[in-house]
Amino acid sequence: MDALKQELKENIIEQLNLEEFTVKDIDNDDALFGDGLGLDSIDALELIVMLDKDYGIKLTDPEKSKEIFQSINVLAEYITEHRTK
Amino acid sequence: MQNGTVVCNGKEIVSVENEQTFSAFAKQVYKDQHWEYPKFFKMDRLSKLTFLTAELLINSVTISSEEKESLAVVFSNKSASLDTDRKYQDSINSIENFYPSPAVFVYTLPNIGMGEVCIRHKIQGENAFFVFDDFNPLFLKQYAESLTQNNKARQVLCGWTEIDEKGYNSFLYLASPNGTLPHTEETIIKLYTQS
Secondary structure, three states, X not given: XXXXXXXXXXXXXXXXXXXXXXXXXXXXXXXXXXXXXXEOHHHHHHHHHHHHHHHOOOOOOHHHHHHHOOOXXXXXXXXXXXXXX | OEOOEEEEOOEEEEEOOOOOOHHHHHHHHHHHOOOOOHHHHHOOHHHHHHHHHHHHHHHHOOOOHHXXXXXXXEEEEOOOOHHXXXXXXXXXXXXXXXXXXXXHHOOOOOOHHHHHHHHHHOOOOOEEEEEOOOOOXXXXXXXXXXXXXXXXXXXEEEEEEEEEOOEEEEEEXXXXXXXXXXXXXXXXXXXXXXX
């Protein structure tokens, strides 16, 4: 699970172009949206694509994405349970 | 701004000796200016070019927030958003690897960079983006003048911001009633060729 969390942080920084963040800046419990990393609605869409592309998870319910994009911990747990690749 | 060089009001303010990619050059200019605007890193190449050029120009002139609010913006280029259109097309070319990127898609219009400038400075005046085969100073002059003559704006941020696979070049100027140079086609050409 720790390796997945590390991988998620690296992918989020790279794919969302968070140039001013490093893996160390993101705590596993940090809010990804709002005051945390300050991600926006386009970032949310990009994360949905990332889940599909990297883990074979298709999210169709926007309410579900709100729930699972709370933090790295929540996201890693969801991926572990639902990944198909 | 072109080929690793930035000239503002006739003065060279950035010059990079080694051959850098545009992205590396843009990042260097951003860092050198000590700006704090993380959204910059999410922009596509055309928007970065437009944003940097506008930022350097706007920071070099005296313009109040009220004046900015009513500022008109008229930009132009040759390749529209083709640079990013290609990148987006690459992400949807293959059925087996079909992952269209929303963050790339939102930049597949040439006027998005102009929008980034307007958001940054709370500019709410008229704005338009035109695509020409070549830099068109006469059109910029006439369009800016029609805006001022019809009381649509007192000042107009005008110019050219072009990027494609071969390179990049941008040139912006502020047309203002307090300007120090006459707003003529000849002056615009002279400034463009000097930059």
